[in-house]
Amino acid sequence: xxxxxxxxxxVIELLKNALASERVAHAYLFHGxxxxxxxxxxxxxxxxxxxxGCHEAEPCPSCKWxxxxxxxxxxxxxxxxxxxxPEEVAERIALLSQDEYAVxxxxxxxxxxxxxxxxxLRQAFYSTERINLELRNKMNMRPQQGRYRIAxxxxxxxxHVRAANAFLKLLEEPGPDxxxxxxxxxxxxxxxxxxxxxQRIAFxxxxxxxxxxxxxxxxxxxxxxxxxxxxxxxxxxxxxxxxAENEDLRHDRERILNFLRFAFxxxxxxxxxxxxxxxxxxxxxxxNLLELLLNWMRDVSxxxxxxxxxxxxxxxxxxxxxxxxxNLGNADLDAMIHLIEEARLLTESNVNTTxxxxxxxxxxxxxxxxxxxxxxxxxxxTL
Numbered sequence: 001x002x003x004x005x006x007x008x009x010x011v012i013e014l015l016k017n018a019l020a021s022e023r024v025a026h027a028y029l030f031h032g033x034x035x036x037x038x039x040x041x042x043x044x045x046x047x048x049x050x051x052x053g054c055h056e057a058e059p060c061p062s063c064k065w066x067x068x069x070x071x072x073x074x075x076x077x078x079x080x081x082x083x084x085x086p087e088e089v090a091e092r093i094a095l096l097s098q099d100e101y102a103v104x105x106x107x108x109x110x111x112x113x114x115x116x117x118x119x120x121l122r123q124a125f126y127s128t129e130r131i132n133l134e135l136r137n138k139m140n141m142r143p144q145q146g147r148y149r150i151a152x153x154x155x156x157x158x159x160h161v162r163a164a165n166a167f168l169k170l171l172e173e174p175g176p177d178x179x180x181x182x183x184x185x186x187x188x189x190x191x192x193x194x195x196x197x198x199q200r201i202a203f204x205x206x207x208x209x210x211x212x213x214x215x216x217x218x219x220x221x222x223x224x225x226x227x228x229x230x231x232x233x234x235x236x237x238x239x240x241x242x243x244a245e246n247e248d249l250r251h252d253r254e255r256i257l258n259f260l261r262f263a264f265x266x267x268x269x270x271x272x273x274x275x276x277x278x279x280x281x282x283x284x285x286x287x288n289l290l291e292l293l294l295n296w297m298r299d300v301s302x303x304x305x306x307x308x309x310x311x312x313x314x315x316x317x318x319x320x321x322x323x324x325x326x327n328l329g330n331a332d333l334d335a336m337i338h339l340i341e342e343a344r345l346l347t348e349s350n351v352n353t354t355x356x357x358x359x360x361x362x363x364x365x366x367x368x369x370x371x372x373x374x375x376x377x378x379x380x381x382t383l
Contacts (some may be wrong), residue, residue: 032203204234
């Protein structure tokens with residue numbers, strides 16, 4: 001049940017030791033970036049907790065149900081819009097039985113059936129009603145088939161304040177056979193009282209070679225593409241899958257270089273047309289393009305500092321990176337990186353992406369010529 005996990009050997013060893021010593025905590029908080037296996041490990045841990053002792057030699061009924069995500073004592077919750085279709089929620093959870101690394105939540109996959117779907121305007125969250133009706137009522141019951149009642153709670157950081165207090169009461173008065181496994185990429189957004197009642201387990205970013213090997217073995221992706229995607233993924237397997245399966249990746253990488261060229265040369269008409277292309281592909285795609293641009297600029301910064309031996313991500317664009325450093329010696333690289341990071345964060349809100357990208361282009365053009373304050377917008381207090 002652990003064999004399907006990519007990396008995370010330290011986490012697996014810790015949880016195996018808890019099982020062997022029968023010192024299982026009543027609440028865990030798995031934290032780390034998206035795509036490093038938090039959910040995959042949570043599912044494996046839940047299966048191990050419910051296992052009747054088969055040790056996978058000949059799966060027991062409990063393991064079979066758990067593998068199919070049909071075990072009555074294992075509950076999976078995800079933040080969802082208030083008008084979410086229960087059938088769609090069930091469909092998303094069912095996909096995890098085929099691939100525990102699948103991106104199925106409403107936040108990162110607002111539309112399961114369409115790639116590069118624009119960000120949903122429906123906010124996904126946990127309400128007080130859901131915590132009380134779907135979690136409290138079920139977790140207060142005795143286990144039906146297994147040894148524990150287990151709740152796996154995705155993106156717990158999206159919980160509303162009142163709902164967080166309701167969840168806190170569950171943690172303060174846990175049943176004797178209950179285990180909560182909460183997942184988050186932002187533990188800093190949680191109430192300190194919730195953090196204090198959970199055993200916190202940090203998930204490391206995955207090594208590029210581990211990701212590349214997984215892409216080849218699991219997805220059948222050719223070696224050179226898998227290595228490039230792994231290097232660009234920032235340690236996230238799911239991000240690497242998205243990059244590797246993106247047929248437009250090569251074109252997108254060319255687009256971001258054109259964006260920089262047009263910004264420096266102040267070619268307004270060409271830049272406006274390129275920005276229009278960005279926007280036609282949807283908000284999520286624009287965010288991905290900005291992430292590619294951010295990775296490229298970080299490579300430039302590494303190359304300027306370390307020279308030809310720098311461990312850059314975009315290895316196949318070594319010549320372009322060297323040329324940038326040689327031609328733009330006065331560029332304020334730290335400011336450029338801060339500008340792109342700010343723009344990427346703003347794409348997650350309802351900001352007008354056309355105006356955002358135009359502003360980013362103007363500021364990058366200035367930063368490529370010399371010192372810059374690194375801010376897209378001035379704080380209101382300075383106006």
